[in-house]
Amino acid sequence: MHKTEHFFYVQENEVKFSSNLPMEQVEKIYAQYEEGVENYTSEDFYVHVIHSPTGKLFYARPIQQYNDTDILNPLSMKLLNSLSDGITISNKDGKIIFQNDLDIEIVGINCINRYAKDLVAEGEMSDSLTLKVLETKEDVTIFQTFLNNKCFLVTGKPIFDEVGELQYVLIITRDMSRLKNLEEEVKKLEIQNERFKQRIEELNNQEQKKMNIVAASPAMQKVLKRILRVAEVDSTVLIEGESGVGKEEVAKLIYLNSRRNTKQMLTINCSAIPESLLESELFGYVEGAFTGAKKGGKAGIFETANGGTIFLDEIGEMPLQLQAKLLRVLQESEVQRIGSTKPIPIDVRIIAATNRNLAEMVQQRSFREDLYYRLNIIPIEIPPLRERREDIVPLVYHFLRIFEQRYHIHRTLDKEALKVLEEYDWPGNVRQLKNIIERVSLLANQPKITASMIREELKGATKKKSNNIVGQPLSKSIESSNMDISQYTGSLKEQVAAFEKEVIKKALSQHKSIRQAAEALGCNQSTLVRKIQRYQLTKSVVYE
Numbered sequence: 001m002h003k004t005e006h007f008f009y010v011q012e013n014e015v016k017f018s019s020n021l022p023m024e025q026v027e028k029i030y031a032q033y034e035e036g037v038e039n040y041t042s043e044d045f046y047v048h049v050i051h052s053p054t055g056k057l058f059y060a061r062p063i064q065q066y067n068d069t070d071i072l073n074p075l076s077m078k079l080l081n082s083l084s085d086g087i088t089i090s091n092k093d094g095k096i097i098f099q100n101d102l103d104i105e106i107v108g109i110n111c112i113n114r115y116a117k118d119l120v121a122e123g124e125m126s127d128s129l130t131l132k133v134l135e136t137k138e139d140v141t142i143f144q145t146f147l148n149n150k151c152f153l154v155t156g157k158p159i160f161d162e163v164g165e166l167q168y169v170l171i172i173t174r175d176m177s178r179l180k181n182l183e184e185e186v187k188k189l190e191i192q193n194e195r196f197k198q199r200i201e202e203l204n205n206q207e208q209k210k211m212n213i214v215a216a217s218p219a220m221q222k223v224l225k226r227i228l229r230v231a232e233v234d235s236t237v238l239i240e241g242e243s244g245v246g247k248e249e250v251a252k253l254i255y256l257n258s259r260r261n262t263k264q265m266l267t268i269n270c271s272a273i274p275e276s277l278l279e280s281e282l283f284g285y286v287e288g289a290f291t292g293a294k295k296g297g298k299a300g301i302f303e304t305a306n307g308g309t310i311f312l313d314e315i316g317e318m319p320l321q322l323q324a325k326l327l328r329v330l331q332e333s334e335v336q337r338i339g340s341t342k343p344i345p346i347d348v349r350i351i352a353a354t355n356r357n358l359a360e361m362v363q364q365r366s367f368r369e370d371l372y373y374r375l376n377i378i379p380i381e382i383p384p385l386r387e388r389r390e391d392i393v394p395l396v397y398h399f400l401r402i403f404e405q406r407y408h409i410h411r412t413l414d415k416e417a418l419k420v421l422e423e424y425d426w427p428g429n430v431r432q433l434k435n436i437i438e439r440v441s442l443l444a445n446q447p448k449i450t451a452s453m454i455r456e457e458l459k460g461a462t463k464k465k466s467n468n469i470v471g472q473p474l475s476k477s478i479e480s481s482n483m484d485i486s487q488y489t490g491s492l493k494e495q496v497a498a499f500e501k502e503v504i505k506k507a508l509s510q511h512k513s514i515r516q517a518a519e520a521l522g523c524n525q526s527t528l529v530r531k532i533q534r535y536q537l538t539k540s541v542v543y544e
């Protein structure tokens with residue numbers, strides 16, 4: 001029995017026994033008993049009745065009268081102030097008897113000793129959870145935004161005494177922004193995690209991307225290291241080297257390993273496009289900018305590549321007037337379409353390449369000095385193949401594998417053949433080596449390629465060297481060849497046709513099949529067949 005509990009025993013309406021309550025008090029309690037009830041309150045007592053066959057036993061426990069100050073002793077206040085939630089406690093009349101420091105900070109008002117209903121009536125609070133809990137006598141939870149615009153989870157809890165009377169209302173205000181911050185932290189970590197995963201994938205891919213470029217020699221290893229380092233930064237790169245050394249391949253590698261690899265890399269060959277067209281290709285134009293300008297205008301390559309990369313091949317061939325315009329784009333990161341004064345902001349990375357000596361061109365004033373320095377922020381010089389002979393054999397095997405997959409032919413080279421290739425000077429660099437390997441692979445009528453087959457091919461190349469078309473793929477050699485055109489007469493159409501006939505004849509004589517010749521000329525087989533018929537190139541002529 002609880003030490004403050006009293007009891008008395010009643011038999012036939014007569015109090016037979018009482019513990020230590022004065023009789024007067026016992027009678028008062030008993031007077032309020034209603035026949036049959038088991039629990040009731042009387043005066044300041046909570047009464048529990050046990051009915052037995054012979055009588056009734058009454059337990060009377062004094063209802064504790066809490067004093068507000070009883071619960072708010074210094075220690076409990078200290079404890080409540082140390083919590084990281086806002087706490088207020090109101091008594092059953094709705095008077096706020098305690099508010100911890102954090103709650104005062106959150107709500108912005110010190111409510112101690114004030115009544116919740118007054119705070120609402122006086123407009124200091126739009127609503128009061130204390131009043132709601134007093135009314136419903138139930139737990140209530142709401143989300144509430146306070147002065148600092150932070151979102152809080154506010155929970156009101158009724159606190160009952162032993163007899164179920166609501167005694168206090170406890171309000172707990174929890175800062176949801178802390179939870180939100182945590183949520184955001186978790187999200188950030190997840191994003192970071194995702195980035196790490198991507199980076200690992202990228203690094204794995206990088207290994208594969210590197211595989212496309214052969215760099216066995218110390219000189220190319222150095223270049224490769226530089227490529228991978230510059231790929232990470234966003235600056236302009238100038239790739240220099242003789243024709244066919246692999247400048248475009250290097251540009252692709254930089255792009256593939258850069259952060260911009262999710263956007264495209266657009267390539268423009270400055271030597272292959274006439275000056276007038278190059279300007280509009282690069283910068284675009286507005287409607288009516290010139291005769292023949294498309295309706296609605298056209299975006300230039302800078303606009304189209306926005307966010308990505310532009311590879312300006314053969315930059316040394318860019319006319320001076322366009323060099324000035326390109327310089328402005330690089331300096332101001334904005335472009336103006338032809339016929340417009342409106343600047344369009346652009347964000348592109350420029351990779352430029354040249355086989356010309358730009359520094360010399362600057363001295364000869366055929367290349368702008370300011371543009372040269374602007375492009376030359378990170379120069380990459382690719383040495384000619386003859387200066388990195390360690391790359392020759394790995395390149396041979398690399399190309400053999402490519403052609404094996406492309407043509408389904410398996411070829412190997414004997415030792416002597418490899419030696420010949422290693423000792424050759426390769427004026428046409430890697431492109432020339434690639435073409436020789438393609439040719440011998442296709443022309444060989446046995447799996448093993450011998451030194452004499454290579455020598456034969458290289459003899460042809462040396463002969464062609466005087467025509468400045470060493471080892472170029474056929475389509476490229478025609479572009480750059482110094483073919484004697486004085487032999488052609490007649491109208492432009494007739495001269496072009498005569499030239500075309502010669503080009504096709506030559507291609508057919510150099511390739512085993514029409515398909516291969518078409519491939520080398522960069523046209524499709526049916527076009528070539530039509531032209532063979534038009535120019536009446538018979539088989540015997542073709543293969544003589």
Ligand SMILES: Nc1ncnc2c1ncn2[C@@H]1O[C@H](COP(=O)(O)OP(=O)(O)OP(=O)(O)O)[C@@H](O)[C@H]1O
Nearest residue numbers: 212213214242243244245246247248249355430431
């Ligand atoms: N290191 C290399 N590894 C594998 N292939 C290479 C390498 N270097 C060049 N190649 C191949 O050689 C050919 C010529 O390379 P590329 O077109 O990049 O040369 P380039 O220097 O840009 O030539 P140009 O100055 O004529 O434009 C391409 O088919 C390319 O794939």
